[in-house]
Amino acid sequence: MNTPAAFAAQTQSRPYPMSMKYLCHALTLGFSLAILTSVSVGDEPVFPHKMPEAKPDIPMSSAMQRMFDYPAPRVQDNELFSQFKYTRLKGFDYAGGDGTISRRDPSRPILVDGVYHVYYTKRHTIVPPIGWNRAAEATDEIPSTDWDLAEIWHATSKDGFTWEEQGAAIRRPAKPNPGWRSVCTPDILVWKGKYYLFYQAFVEPSGLKGDWCPVSVSYSDSPDGPWTHGGDSVIPFGKKGEWDQDATHDPQPIVRNGKIYLYYKAAYNKWPELRNKYAVAHGLAIADDPLGPYTKHPLNPVLNSGHETTYFPFKEGVAALAIKDGNERDTMQISKDGVNFEIASCLSLTPTAAAPYTPDAFTDTKDGRGVTWGLSHFINAGRPGKGYSIIARFDCDLSLDVDKPSFKSTGIWHKPDVYFQQGLRPGDHPEGR
Amino acid sequence: MNTPAAFAAQTQSRPYPMSMKYLCHALTLGFSLAILTSVSVGDEPVFPHKMPEAKPDIPMSSAMQRMFDYPAPRVQDNELFSQFKYTRLKGFDYAGGDGTISRRDPSRPILVDGVYHVYYTKRHTIVPPIGWNRAAEATDEIPSTDWDLAEIWHATSKDGFTWEEQGAAIRRPAKPNPGWRSVCTPDILVWKGKYYLFYQAFVEPSGLKGDWCPVSVSYSDSPDGPWTHGGDSVIPFGKKGEWDQDATHDPQPIVRNGKIYLYYKAAYNKWPELRNKYAVAHGLAIADDPLGPYTKHPLNPVLNSGHETTYFPFKEGVAALAIKDGNERDTMQISKDGVNFEIASCLSLTPTAAAPYTPDAFTDTKDGRGVTWGLSHFINAGRPGKGYSIIARFDCDLSLDVDKPSFKSTGIWHKPDVYFQQGLRPGDHPEGR
Numbered sequence: 086m087n088t089p090a091a092f093a094a095q096t097q098s099r100p101y102p103m104s105m106k107y108l109c110h111a112l113t114l115g116f117s118l119a120i121l122t123s124v125s126v127g128d129e130p131v132f133p134h135k136m137p138e139a140k141p142d143i144p145m146s147s148a149m150q151r152m153f154d155y156p157a158p159r160v161q162d163n164e165l166f167s168q169f170k171y172t173r174l175k176g177f178d179y180a181g182g183d184g185t186i187s188r189r190d191p192s193r194p195i196l197v198d199g200v201y202h203v204y205y206t207k208r209h210t211i212v213p214p215i216g217w218n219r220a221a222e223a224t225d226e227i228p229s230t231d232w233d234l235a236e237i238w239h240a241t242s243k244d245g246f247t248w249e250e251q252g253a254a255i256r257r258p259a260k261p262n263p264g265w266r267s268v269c270t271p272d273i274l275v276w277k278g279k280y281y282l283f284y285q286a287f288v289e290p291s292g293l294k295g296d297w298c299p300v301s302v303s304y305s306d307s308p309d310g311p312w313t314h315g316g317d318s319v320i321p322f323g324k325k326g327e328w329d330q331d332a333t334h335d336p337q338p339i340v341r342n343g344k345i346y347l348y349y350k351a352a353y354n355k356w357p358e359l360r361n362k363y364a365v366a367h368g369l370a371i372a373d374d375p376l377g378p379y380t381k382h383p384l385n386p387v388l389n390s391g392h393e394t395t396y397f398p399f400k401e402g403v404a405a406l407a408i409k410d411g412n413e414r415d416t417m418q419i420s421k422d423g424v425n426f427e428i429a430s431c432l433s434l435t436p437t438a439a440a441p442y443t444p445d446a447f448t449d450t451k452d453g454r455g456v457t458w459g460l461s462h463f464i465n466a467g468r469p470g471k472g473y474s475i476i477a478r479f480d481c482d483l484s485l486d487v488d489k490p491s492f493k494s495t496g497i498w499h500k501p502d503v504y505f506q507q508g509l510r511p512g513d514h515p516e517g518r
Numbered sequence: 519m520n521t522p523a524a525f526a527a528q529t530q531s532r533p534y535p536m537s538m539k540y541l542c543h544a545l546t547l548g549f550s551l552a553i554l555t556s557v558s559v560g561d562e563p564v565f566p567h568k569m570p571e572a573k574p575d576i577p578m579s580s581a582m583q584r585m586f587d588y589p590a591p592r593v594q595d596n597e598l599f600s601q602f603k604y605t606r607l608k609g610f611d612y613a614g615g616d617g618t619i620s621r622r623d624p625s626r627p628i629l630v631d632g633v634y635h636v637y638y639t640k641r642h643t644i645v646p647p648i649g650w651n652r653a654a655e656a657t658d659e660i661p662s663t664d665w666d667l668a669e670i671w672h673a674t675s676k677d678g679f680t681w682e683e684q685g686a687a688i689r690r691p692a693k694p695n696p697g698w699r700s701v702c703t704p705d706i707l708v709w710k711g712k713y714y715l716f717y718q719a720f721v722e723p724s725g726l727k728g729d730w731c732p733v734s735v736s737y738s739d740s741p742d743g744p745w746t747h748g749g750d751s752v753i754p755f756g757k758k759g760e761w762d763q764d765a766t767h768d769p770q771p772i773v774r775n776g777k778i779y780l781y782y783k784a785a786y787n788k789w790p791e792l793r794n795k796y797a798v799a800h801g802l803a804i805a806d807d808p809l810g811p812y813t814k815h816p817l818n819p820v821l822n823s824g825h826e827t828t829y830f831p832f833k834e835g836v837a838a839l840a841i842k843d844g845n846e847r848d849t850m851q852i853s854k855d856g857v858n859f860e861i862a863s864c865l866s867l868t869p870t871a872a873a874p875y876t877p878d879a880f881t882d883t884k885d886g887r888g889v890t891w892g893l894s895h896f897i898n899a900g901r902p903g904k905g906y907s908i909i910a911r912f913d914c915d916l917s918l919d920v921d922k923p924s925f926k927s928t929g930i931w932h933k934p935d936v937y938f939q940q941g942l943r944p945g946d947h948p949e950g951r
Contacts (some may be wrong), residue, residue, distance in 0.1 A: 152822035389585035
């Protein structure tokens with residue numbers, strides 16, 4: 086397989102004239118160089134027992150060359166590797182789990198005057214969702230999906246563990262205004278003293294045409310609202326035939342280079358003509374003002390994998406968490422420019438719809454410090470016919486400012502029953518029979 | 519971060535003169551090219567809604583360029599992506615889970631005359647292991663680790679689900695012969711009508727010096743034995759200062775190019791002088807005869823990640839499963855030459871010590887077909903102080919010959935409690951406090 090890394094391996098072993106290359110290695114490796122050159126089998130130097138601090142100047146396999154291009158050659162030292170630990174939140178009522186109340190798609194928490202604020206999709210309906218495939222049967226009171234007939238709600242917390250629900254932030258506007266059917270999947274921007282909520286605004290039950298939906302925005306002088314409608318279709322759909330022709334989902338803004346970088350998600354290669362063949366990618370739209378206009382980056386999409394959007398400033402660039410979908414599912418990614426992302430580590434048990442508390446998301450930092458906790462959701466809190474989602478907390482060490490070795494352990498030791506719950510089902514046909 | 523892929527992105531956009539590049543794309547893309555060039559925002563072509571079959575000739579981000587270098591741009595179409603489904607085996611007794619009986623590190627099953635045979639580490643001791651850190655207290659009857667005081671055992675099955683234990687294949691030789699303390703972690707080779715077991719042979723309790731151990735080999739005319747000792751230290755340790763100076767673990771042979779390709783694992787950067795700083799890599803040693811001599815590949819190590827060894831022929835090359843350790847943990851990898859591996863997909867809930875049934879492992883195939891099931895182990899079947907491991911079955915679709923859509927789904931929907939079991943522990947210090 087001719088991966089980019091394979092290509093790089095073929096070409097980059099001699100990216101500089103030898104003299105310059107030697108100079109670079111000599112400066113960075115120092116004593117290590119002397120050790121390295123002393124280890125050899127016959128005439129061939131052998132990779133050393135002590136991990137070199139930089140790529141050694143010896144013949145190496147593709148994998149070992151690549152190892153030195155990660156944030157650290159040892160994953161335990163990699164500032165963009167972490168395990169994730171989960172805590173059930175206190176303070177949210179779910180009607181005994183009957184499926185009529187659902188909370189999901191949390192915004193990143195923001196800290197204002199010592200209080201954390203979060204905004205999220207809340208569905209409170211007379212019955213649980215009847216399902217994507219039955220969207221045509223949805224009514225003004227019966228939801229198709231878990232995010233149909235939803236509103237944006239607001240909760241606060243002193244510690245990030247116990248939350249107090251404050252009420253609706255964005256209610257559904259009157260029909261036929263965008264969002265009359267559902268407003269959901271919010272994220273927050275703080276810009277010049279004002280607060281902006283970006284969210285999806287549905288004009289039909291999700292599922293009718295495969296979750297077609299653009300992004301709206303509202304703003305307020307306070308994290309407590311009230312919120313003023315600021316615009317619809319902030320990120321325009323692509324033209325027919327373009328990857329994001331039907332959806333600009335899951336908006337997540339950060340401030341970078343004095344502008345608003347608004348990341349979003351779109352499923353493509355999709356229903357109806359390509360049913361069950363969908364792929365997910367992520368785009369970037371940039372604006373000088375939160376209300377727009379937003380210009381899509383010409384190199385979009387910027388991620389080939391991932392489901393929900395999770396981006397945060399990291400060092401001079403932007404880090405992203407790509408979960409679930411795509412060949413690079415369950416990876417951290419890093420870019421220097423917010424556009425050209427590379428894999429930084431491979432993860433396990435990743436948070437779904439992760440929204441990390443990101444103190445420098447809106448400070449236009451040139452030295453992003455990373456994240457240590459956030460909120461995420463679980464969409465399968467219920468049981469068949471009683472589906473709903475819950476918001477939870479995750480902790481991690483994706484931060485340059487803390488060092489939590491327990492998050493850098495590479496193993497997750499689930500009990501065997503966790504694996505056996507992922508068992509063969511009818512039709513899985515062992516051995517292809 | 520300057521990853522190889524980033525480097526490739528900078529350089530490979532113009533690997534050929536434009537005329538040749540256009541010709542290649544025109545030939546491979548055909549009609550797609552016409553569609554692509556019709557999709558544009560202003561003068562810039564935009565990535566299309568319908569997934570292109572080959573890398574489109576438009577400006578793209580690093581991630582989207584990279585997407586076309588995987589076995590398929592959609593992970594669901596990627597022959598080297600699979601979910602793993604687990605089944606508890608029938609037929610093995612574990613003494614009620616008191617920790618005195620443990621089975622782990624299965625060999626790849628082989629099918630001989632309609633019967634599957636497997637070889638594995640079995641520990642049956644008077645007490646459970648006392649632990650790595652108390653290795654100095656181990657006696658001739660008290661094991662340090664789960665693989666101390668172990669033997670290689672043999673079981674058979676008609677269906678791969680229900681197994682019948684047949685007895686010991688390789689017992690510990692008399693002291694001071696290599697393996698007197700423990701023989702464990704076997705794998706099998708079938709070569710010219712004979713059967714060869716490769717395994718680790720300990721001469722001290724594991725943990726005393728950090729699991730130092732070389733590989734021994736025994737052979738038989740029958741999968742049922744008896745087994746004749748064929749040699750020790752088959753894969754020599756590296757010289758002091760080389761990555762594999764102290765260990766050549768987890769031997770796994772395949773036949774390729776008329777030779778035996780024996781993959782192995784070594785932890786390096788390790789105890790005692792670098793305690794808790796270990797890294798794991800994988801090497802390749804090649805021989806013309808199963809008993810050796812084995813020549814290490816000059817580009818070793820060949821994998822920068824992974825814990826146990828799992829390699830199988832795939833198309834013209836070799837595929838590998840890298841779990842748990844390293845920046846590329848939980849990935850499938852592919853190489854054309856068995857040496858230079860690249861990431862082929864990112865995985866979830868991977869099998870530990872995976873040993874897939876690989877019908878063409880020893881046929882010197884030039885067209886490896888992949889695997890659909892195998893055996894793996896869980897090391898935490900017990901409870902604190904009663905530790906032991908169990909062998910289990912996994913099913914997957916890493917095969918060119920079957921198409922099991924249920925294994926290509928990208929999501930795993932654990933119940934929330936599976937996540938909450940991975941919760942904060944004392945010392946995890948939320949928010950770095």
